[in-house]
Amino acid sequence: MPIQYYIYLCLTLFSIGIIGVLTRRNAIIVFMCVELMLNAVNLLLVAFSKMHHATAVVGDAATNAGIEGQLFVFFIMVVAAAEVSVGLAIIVMMYRNTHSVDINFLNRLKN
């Protein structure tokens, strides 16, 4: 599969995530759109790792070239899991203080 198709797909998903961050006011939906962008980047990293492997495997059949991309995806997932736990704790705290998940309540960071 040509690499351009993967790039277009991931760009579309990433842009949908950006549009979601820009257009929604529910903090949880905004957070989910950030997850969507992370996943688009993950998919692109895996596609590039397979592209790199496809060119490297021609010269050496047993090569491991391109495996770093998939390891980075693994680490991105780890960081995303940590990020989600802290972020949802912040949203829960915000809901407890303001009884709303509207991000416009956060625009003054006070009271």
Add this chain to the structure above:
Amino acid sequence: MIEILFFFLSALAVFSAIMVLVSKNPVHSVLWLIAVFFAISGHYVLLNAQFLAIVNLIVYAGAIMVLFLFVIMLMNLNTETEPQKHIWMKLAGVISGGCFLMMLISLVRQAVEMGGRKAMMAEGDIGLIKNLGKMLFSEYVVPFEITSILFLSAMVGAVVIGKKH
């Protein structure tokens, strides 16, 4: 066959991602996002990244999305309490996101380095758990251990932030 699967999964991912934004009910948004994650896992299987496909399902669709669902149900959010932006603000967001997409697509179309490059489909064994595990526990063992510290600090942070004062 692989082409058909690729386009089907791509269409499913994009449609579900759009439905995440369009849904008024946050619970529906979470369910559509799970559909996006399943489609992306299908893409990983097509690329023969089997380990990442399973981890994506377990970590994202299993753990993270359940956490989102718990929080949404804890707060009793639904369509009536959903805050809405003004229609002009929404339009401005869509236009700016679309401009960003157009800019990046034109950039990729001009890139000569990408001409004729192909992603290896359904073969190649770098995505198998054996090779990834060997690499992870030999060359990348220090970052792997650092992530455990990251998890510990995230856990402590979540407890401290979520604690009642």
